[in-house]
Amino acid sequence: MKNLKWWLTGLVTAIVATGAIVGVMIFLLFSSVLNGGKDCDSSDNPSLEVSTGVSGSYTDKNSAEYKNGKAIFEFLTKEMGFSGAGAAGAIGNAIGESGLKLHNPNPGGGVNGLFQWSGWSNTINGSRITSEGSIKAGDESTLTLENELKLVKYELTHGYSKVKHLVGKATDVQTATKNWFLYYEGMVGNEDQFGNLRETGAQWAYKEFGGSAITANDNILNNSIETTDASQRAQNDADYAQCGNGNDIEVSGEWCWPFASVPKEGPKLVGEQNYGKSDSRTNGYHDGVDFGDALYSGDVRAIHSGKIVKIMKPNDSGLGFYLIWEITDDGYGIAYQEFASDMSDISVKEGDIVNAGDKLGVSRKGDIGINDTHLHLGITKEKNLQKALSKVFVDDGTWLDPVQVIKKGMDNSADK
Ligand SMILES: [Zn+2]
Numbered sequence: 001m002k003n004l005k006w007w008l009t010g011l012v013t014a015i016v017a018t019g020a021i022v023g024v025m026i027f028l029l030f031s032s033v034l035n036g037g038k039d040c041d042s043s044d045n046p047s048l049e050v051s052t053g054v055s056g057s058y059t060d061k062n063s064a065e066y067k068n069g070k071a072i073f074e075f076l077t078k079e080m081g082f083s084g085a086g087a088a089g090a091i092g093n094a095i096g097e098s099g100l101k102l103h104n105p106n107p108g109g110g111v112n113g114l115f116q117w118s119g120w121s122n123t124i125n126g127s128r129i130t131s132e133g134s135i136k137a138g139d140e141s142t143l144t145l146e147n148e149l150k151l152v153k154y155e156l157t158h159g160y161s162k163v164k165h166l167v168g169k170a171t172d173v174q175t176a177t178k179n180w181f182l183y184y185e186g187m188v189g190n191e192d193q194f195g196n197l198r199e200t201g202a203q204w205a206y207k208e209f210g211g212s213a214i215t216a217n218d219n220i221l222n223n224s225i226e227t228t229d230a231s232q233r234a235q236n237d238a239d240y241a242q243c244g245n246g247n248d249i250e251v252s253g254e255w256c257w258p259f260a261s262v263p264k265e266g267p268k269l270v271g272e273q274n275y276g277k278s279d280s281r282t283n284g285y286h287d288g289v290d291f292g293d294a295l296y297s298g299d300v301r302a303i304h305s306g307k308i309v310k311i312m313k314p315n316d317s318g319l320g321f322y323l324i325w326e327i328t329d330d331g332y333g334i335a336y337q338e339f340a341s342d343m344s345d346i347s348v349k350e351g352d353i354v355n356a357g358d359k360l361g362v363s364r365k366g367d368i369g370i371n372d373t374h375l376h377l378g379i380t381k382e383k384n385l386q387k388a389l390s391k392v393f394v395d396d397g398t399w400l401d402p403v404q405v406i407k408k409g410m411d412n413s414a415d416k
Contacts, residue, residue: 058100059204065100068114068145072100073209075149080156081220082168084211089167089176092202093185096195103143114148115185118315126315131155133282133393157280159314159321160184161373162341169216177202186315254356255304255409258336258377259296259363264410266403268295273374275401287392287399288335288378297365300339300375302354303406304328310385311350313343322346324360325385332405333388335378339363377402 058065069091076087091100097116098104105112110122112129119127119137129135132154134147156164163184170176177198182188205211257267269289272278278286306328314320322340327333339361340346346361348354363375379402382388391398 058095058201064102068100068102069094069205070209071145071149072114072152073205073211075152076168077214077217079220080153080164080168081217081222082214083170083176083216084206084209084214085173086167086170086176086216087214088173088202088206088209088211089170089178089180090184091205092173092177092198092200093180095201095205096181096198097185102145102148103140113143113151115152117151126319128155128320131319154282155184155320159319159338165221168221169218173202173206173211174199253330253409253413255406255413256301256356257406258300258303258375259291259298260301261296261298262291266407267291269403275399275403276395282393283395285393285395287395288376289402290338291363291375291377293363293365293373296375297363297373299359300336300361300363302326302356302358302360303334303377303402304330304332304409305355306332306334306353308348308350308352308354308360311346311348319389324348326354327383331381331383333380333383333385335376335380335385335388336360337376337378339373339375341373379405 057063058069060066072091072094073084073087076082076090077084082090094100094114098114100114102114103112104116105120106116107121109116109118109125110120111118111125112120113135117129118125119129119131121138127137129151130137132147132151134150135142160183163180166179166183167176170179178194181194181198182191187193259267267289269291272280272286273290273292275286275289278284304326306326308324309327310323310325312319312323312325314322319337321338322343322345323335323337324346325333325335341364345364348358348360354360363373365373378388378392379400380388380391380398381400382391382398388398
């Protein structure tokens, strides 16, 4: 679908993408310097051919593009724990996408920024560029290095955590470049758009910034808010809550937890997994709860009967992750998101009617080196998904506390 849109809009050139990012206050300094030097004219992309096959203004140490590349390298290695090879692979992709320009709009595809995120001037390819909250669509003043790195960080710690581990731990530049392209740029199925700038760019960055000396920092990469406690897990499994067996006809009013291993009294959630106040998120607000795989993995179950109205893929939604949207028979909208790494993890389809307890998919525990897989569960009374998604960082009552809703539902059905 995305591919088709690209062709329709005539945007054949490589860039698809998406991306995400995150930034840190450390880069305030950089951004103030770099903003002044940004080149807003993408039409004359200067080409500096050098003998290594590397081309682009980014090889000039005085250019804004060079400084952007260096800032990405330092951010990924120091803040995110990436290996030098992994960081170089990301930079190679930024070279292929934008030439390392903060502002390099592609009007047809609606994309902009270092990694050519969707959603800048239109949303035909999604709306990733606004997902973190700092960058406003079409507002050039918000397209700063700081904000773009914030977006990278946001995506790598949310829907793109797979990329964080896959690329962050990379030991060779070629693989890192390819995996960033496939999974961050979202180009699985569009491998023909890899082009020839990414890899030469990545190899250049690897040498230029001393990538060979930097190995992945597992402590930072694995930084997980959940604690793995085997005995706790066993305990949870032992007294797991029964709910709908899938054959029940009288399921209306019945609520259950999304994992069989959640005790009847509720999940064990810590810190940033909880609904509400959050130290790490936009507006200090978390619009749902995160069931981390350290305690909760395996089959993801419908928490209430209803209809699967929409299944969104990372590039469809612009959110960067898979999302199952259910409308319950008593008027709630439920978002089951982020647990799936591809469609094979989702076992329902749009239009399916589900009962409480029915399997929706599977949340795999730490697969392919990922150890922070989680199910984000959101519950709202807003039945329009787009409207609900527009309020993900807004604590205005749109998104409810899922734990409270489910508990109340379970209590009510127990009373009958
Ligand atoms: Zn969450």
